[in-house]
Amino acid sequence: NSTLSKPQDYWFDAFKDAVGSIGHTVLVLSPWKRPIALTRSWCIWEIYSTLATKGILDVAMPPRARAEFREALVTEFDSIVKAMCRIDAEHAEAFKKEDQKRIKDTIEKHVGVTEVNKMIHDRMREWVAETGKQALRSDVALHGEKKVACGALINNLAVLLKEQGKWTEAELLCRRALKGLEEVLGPKHPDTLRSVNNLTNLLRGQGKFAEAEPL
Numbered sequence: 733n734s735t736l737s738k739p740q741d742y743w744f745d746a747f748k749d750a751v752g753s754i755g756h757t758v759l760v761l762s763p764w765k766r767p768i769a770l771t772r773s774w775c776i777w778e779i780y781s782t783l784a785t786k787g788i789l790d791v792a793m794p795p796r797a798r799a800e801f802r803e804a805l806v807t808e809f810d811s812i813v814k815a816m817c818r819i820d821a822e823h824a825e826a827f828k829k830e831d832q833k834r835i836k837d838t839i840e841k842h843v844g845v846t847e848v849n850k851m852i853h854d855r856m857r858e859w860v861a862e863t864g865k866q867a868l869r870s871d872v873a874l875h876g877e878k879k880v881a882c883g884a885l886i887n888n889l890a891v892l893l894k895e896q897g898k899w900t901e902a903e904l905l906c907r908r909a910l911k912g913l914e915e916v917l918g919p920k921h922p923d924t925l926r927s928v929n930n931l932t933n934l935l936r937g938q939g940k941f942a943e944a945e946p947l
Contacts, residue, residue, distance in 0.1 A: 744842045751778055752785025759789060764797050764804075765815050770852075773826040773835045776819070780839075780848050783855055791859050805867055809888040816856035821848045857896060864889040881912020882923070887930065899938050906931040 738746075751757065757778060761767040769775040782789050793801060804812050822845045826832035839848050868889060871880045880886060890905035910931055913924040928947055935944035 741838075744838050747777075748781040748784060751781035752787055754787070755785075756788045756790070757782040759791050761791055761793050762797060764793055764801050765811065766818070767815065770819050771824055773821075773824040773832045776821050776824045776848065776852065777835050777839070779852050779855075780821075780843070783851050784843075789855060789859075791856075791863075801863075802867060805864055805888065806884045809884075809892075812860055813857065813892065816860050817853045819849045819852045819856070821845045821852075857892070861889065861892050861896065861898075864892065877908070878912045878916050881909050882916050887927070890930070890934075894934060894937070899934070903931070903934055903938070906934050 759769055759775070759779060761769065769779075779789065781787075801812070821839055822836065824832070824836075826835065836845075839845055864885065868880060868885055871883070871885065886905050886909045890902045890909070893899075893902040893905065906927070910924070910927040913921065913927050917924050932944050932947040935941075935947070
């Protein structure tokens with residue numbers, strides 16, 4: 733309530749440390765395709781402060797949105813990644829233009845817009861991966877490994893993990909998908925051959941040429 737009376741470095745020191753001392757922030761994604769919180773100056777600064785002080789950042793959604801998001805993990809995976817990565821600290825807005833300016837000035841002076849965007853962007857991609865893994869475990873429990881291996885979720889998740897540099901996890905998922913497809917559809921089915929191609933590219937990207945060549 734007294735934004736303008738605070739010294740400029742208050743935002744980088746006292747405010748950030750206060751968020752860090754709480755240690756736990758909940759980010760509500762609504763609507764999940766274009767989260768309002770990721771367009772607001774205060775929210776951007778609070779998320780950054782949480783990450784910079786090694787606090788816990790949990791993500792929450794209303795029940796209906798959660799169900800839509802779960803479905804989109806299979807049918808609109810690219811849309812999810814784009815939505816979660818649409819962070820722009822430079823153009824984020826606040827109700828009070830004075831707040832907006834001071835937060836932006838603080839970011840530019842102490843951290844840099846690019847770095848703040850990257851930190852939040854990376855954390856949101858991690859959250860999508862964590863959510864995907866949870867969904868995969870749930871699907872295995874409900875439907876069994878073979879059905880999950882033939883679905884789109886396991887491949888979508890493998891692609892995301894590869895893009896994050898988590899090659900070992902991505903490779904394990906690709907191998908699970910290929911094994912399930914071979915057992916259910918046979919080794920010559922087009923879906924199985926696409927899975928072979930995915931695994932080959934992953935192995936080649938890791939420099940595992942001896943394993944990639946026979947595939």
